[in-house]
Amino acid sequence: MDLGFDEVQMLLKNSAREVLEQECPITLVRAMEEDERGFTSELWQNMAELGWLGLSIPEQYGGQGMSFFDLAILLEETGRFLVPGPFFSTVVLSSSILTEYGTESQKSEILPKIANGDLIATVAITEPSATYESNGIQLTATKDGSNYVLNGTKLFVNDAQIADIILVVAKTDDKGDESNGFTVFIVDKNTSGMTITPLDTIASDKQAEIVFESVSISEENVLGEVGKGWDIAKRVIDLGSSAKCIEMLGGADRVLEMTVEYVKDRTQFGRPIGSFQAIQHHCANMATDVEGCRYVAYHAVWRISEGLEAQKEISIAKAWVSDAYRRVCAIGHQSHGAIGFTKEYDLQLYTRRAKAQELAFGDSSYHREIVAQQLGI
Amino acid sequence: MDFKFSTEEETFQNDVNGFLKKELPSDWTGETAYASSDDGWNFNLKMKKKLAEKGWLTLGWPKEYGGMEASIMSQVLFNEQMAYNRAPGIDIWGIKMLAPTLMVHGTEEQKQRFLPPVANGEVQWCQGYSEPGSGSDLASLQTRAEVDGDEYVVNGTKIWTSNGHRADWIILLARTDTDAPKHRGITMLLVDMKTPGISVNPIVNMAGMHEFNQVFFDNVRVPKRNLVGEENRGWYVGATLLDFERSGVQYSAEARRTIDDLVGFIKDNPSSNFDLSGREHLRNRLADMAIETEVSRMISYNIGFMQSQGFVPNKEASICKSFSTEMEQRVAETGMHILGLYGQLTSDSKWAPLRVRIERTFLRHHSATLASGTSEIQRNIIATRGLGLPRA
Numbered sequence: 001m002d003l004g005f006d007e008v009q010m011l012l013k014n015s016a017r018e019v020l021e022q023e024c025p026i027t028l029v030r031a032m033e034e035d036e037r038g039f040t041s042e043l044w045q046n047m048a049e050l051g052w053l054g055l056s057i058p059e060q061y062g063g064q065g066m067s068f069f070d071l072a073i074l075l076e077e078t079g080r081f082l083v084p085g086p087f088f089s090t091v092v093l094s095s096s097i098l099t100e101y102g103t104e105s106q107k108s109e110i111l112p113k114i115a116n117g118d119l120i121a122t123v124a125i126t127e128p129s130a131t132y133e134s135n136g137i138q139l140t141a142t143k144d145g146s147n148y149v150l151n152g153t154k155l156f157v158n159d160a161q162i163a164d165i166i167l168v169v170a171k172t173d174d175k176g177d178e179s180n181g182f183t184v185f186i187v188d189k190n191t192s193g194m195t196i197t198p199l200d201t202i203a204s205d206k207q208a209e210i211v212f213e214s215v216s217i218s219e220e221n222v223l224g225e226v227g228k229g230w231d232i233a234k235r236v237i238d239l240g241s242s243a244k245c246i247e248m249l250g251g252a253d254r255v256l257e258m259t260v261e262y263v264k265d266r267t268q269f270g271r272p273i274g275s276f277q278a279i280q281h282h283c284a285n286m287a288t289d290v291e292g293c294r295y296v297a298y299h300a301v302w303r304i305s306e307g308l309e310a311q312k313e314i315s316i317a318k319a320w321v322s323d324a325y326r327r328v329c330a331i332g333h334q335s336h337g338a339i340g341f342t343k344e345y346d347l348q349l350y351t352r353r354a355k356a357q358e359l360a361f362g363d364s365s366y367h368r369e370i371v372a373q374q375l376g377i
Numbered sequence: 378m379d380f381k382f383s384t385e386e387e388t389f390q391n392d393v394n395g396f397l398k399k400e401l402p403s404d405w406t407g408e409t410a411y412a413s414s415d416d417g418w419n420f421n422l423k424m425k426k427k428l429a430e431k432g433w434l435t436l437g438w439p440k441e442y443g444g445m446e447a448s449i450m451s452q453v454l455f456n457e458q459m460a461y462n463r464a465p466g467i468d469i470w471g472i473k474m475l476a477p478t479l480m481v482h483g484t485e486e487q488k489q490r491f492l493p494p495v496a497n498g499e500v501q502w503c504q505g506y507s508e509p510g511s512g513s514d515l516a517s518l519q520t521r522a523e524v525d526g527d528e529y530v531v532n533g534t535k536i537w538t539s540n541g542h543r544a545d546w547i548i549l550l551a552r553t554d555t556d557a558p559k560h561r562g563i564t565m566l567l568v569d570m571k572t573p574g575i576s577v578n579p580i581v582n583m584a585g586m587h588e589f590n591q592v593f594f595d596n597v598r599v600p601k602r603n604l605v606g607e608e609n610r611g612w613y614v615g616a617t618l619l620d621f622e623r624s625g626v627q628y629s630a631e632a633r634r635t636i637d638d639l640v641g642f643i644k645d646n647p648s649s650n651f652d653l654s655g656r657e658h659l660r661n662r663l664a665d666m667a668i669e670t671e672v673s674r675m676i677s678y679n680i681g682f683m684q685s686q687g688f689v690p691n692k693e694a695s696i697c698k699s700f701s702t703e704m705e706q707r708v709a710e711t712g713m714h715i716l717g718l719y720g721q722l723t724s725d726s727k728w729a730p731l732r733v734r735i736e737r738t739f740l741r742h743h744s745a746t747l748a749s750g751t752s753e754i755q756r757n758i759i760a761t762r763g764l765g766l767p768r769a
Binding site: 001002003004005069260263264271272274275276277279280281283284285287288291292294295296298299302303313316319320365368369371372375376377 | 378379380381382383386450640643644653660663664665667668669671672673675676678679681682692693696699700753755756757759760761764765767768769
């Protein structure tokens, strides 16, 4: 057992922190909340040049060929710095499943563009049913010659407004089930029949509704096999939920750090409030939650990265980290007092995102149910 | 990172499991309060000898003291298996407190005299630290040791002395300088429990078990050669940070066993009072306990890993202790909820689920957040030593 990072991983972590300290100040985070696109081309290109956008893309497609675990190390830092933009949608989700399920021509067409920052991609699973269960998918794709015609609505799609391609999970067989009823399509943003409407969200992240009205997609743009799309959707949920845990760990660690800094500095009754036991125990509870997050989150990611069965570990991690990060933010606010409640203070940037991250790819209730099933109760 | 154990570690884990399967009775449900009955104590002694023969009592000791010098992770695995199986046989005061302390601070004569009996499982130690007036504020202890020739004369009382009624020796902290600041007037002495002037009064806990005691010292004469380290440095001798396994993995192992017992019981009794269908809140709660147990286990593995890399876990050990013992209480409470009215039964009968194991656990775990540093003290340590917050 070795729960440390190796030399290359330490280098990645340290350089990510240095770069983001320079390139992703909190002023940028705030500005991007108000920005329609939610990211800047400079930062995106910078990330491409650092090799981050192609980190886990194989070298023959212009990437670095590193592992999902290595990617997670970077995510702890992007989570800490609240890096705005479509990194998660494009790199963590889309590039991973394109690498895994794409045809040779799909991979050589798309992956190099992702790696060099020329293409943004996202995945559309959820619908107005607001669930990650397969029975929530109502969007249909009907065969029409060598094309499929998509009809339905996707909701809570991250970065849809800026995506060049959207990987859409559709139902291709009315009577089918998870093993044969779903198919994933690679949909170009310029395809006619799609209407994208931005949603205003708690995290000021860029989510959208996409309405598909007779959107015709060539069968060449099927990702993986027809009928086998739920495997891909499930893979997205697995990768997404475990990777979110690492992103949240980065955020939670920063909230703890901010709170400790604040309570050492803030004076009441003639002494720093951090010398009061009530506040000290708040901070100890936060540190406990953060410590708890770290190894269950990395354990899940490690198992995925090693190709091991990971369902239980993923759900344990997402259930725990979702709740723990929310607690960390809540105690952080309590310890900060009124100043933490203001928009001007940075703490709220984390709290609002913690809620969105908690909801993404299954909240604690969703994953607790999976753990219960795994226990056989 | 690599969460896998090495092949040797896995082999060792299987050896320990095989041993426990062989040595524990087939209907063994575990009795952790083994000091409470003569039968329990005798079985503990038997197991201790067998573990000594395997060399496992001294798994983590250096070779020069007859130990196996096993890796920290092997020790973690050993402790995990022992705790999961609720196996007796480990004298933690002798093995994990006295021995490492003597290896650092003891004289050659003390090492020769005291270590082999511990390694061979021939002696029982107990700890004389807490006093009626000195619990969390241990350094305020009042038991006096005054020099008289070649001896110390000890007067005072110690309390919450686990296994005091079974022990041969006690590791005593006593005040030798009443004028010095409180941490600087304390001395560590090793005292034979048969010395005239020592009396032991039982204290029965709320689970009806006799595990701890109050020990009285009335002009007890202790030879100077039983002084450990320097006089008046006992606080620091006792607080030596030792390179022995302190992952706290036993907490998650115990909790995991309770959860496994409950899950097995629920599955064995479908459509009964214990069925969780229609009781979603309890099903969720049990799933939550499984989640927390895994969190605790990972925290412990990391402590083991840190130690194996030569780091001294400090904040991490306190996080593990407070989180995991509170978790154990939640696990026991969850079990009691699931058992409903049946949970209150206290003796083994046809009506008693899981041979009253859950009720025992529920009552006994009230002390988990108190023993070896309360949850509140652990949080103080996390906040001040771990996070650098100013002391009050």
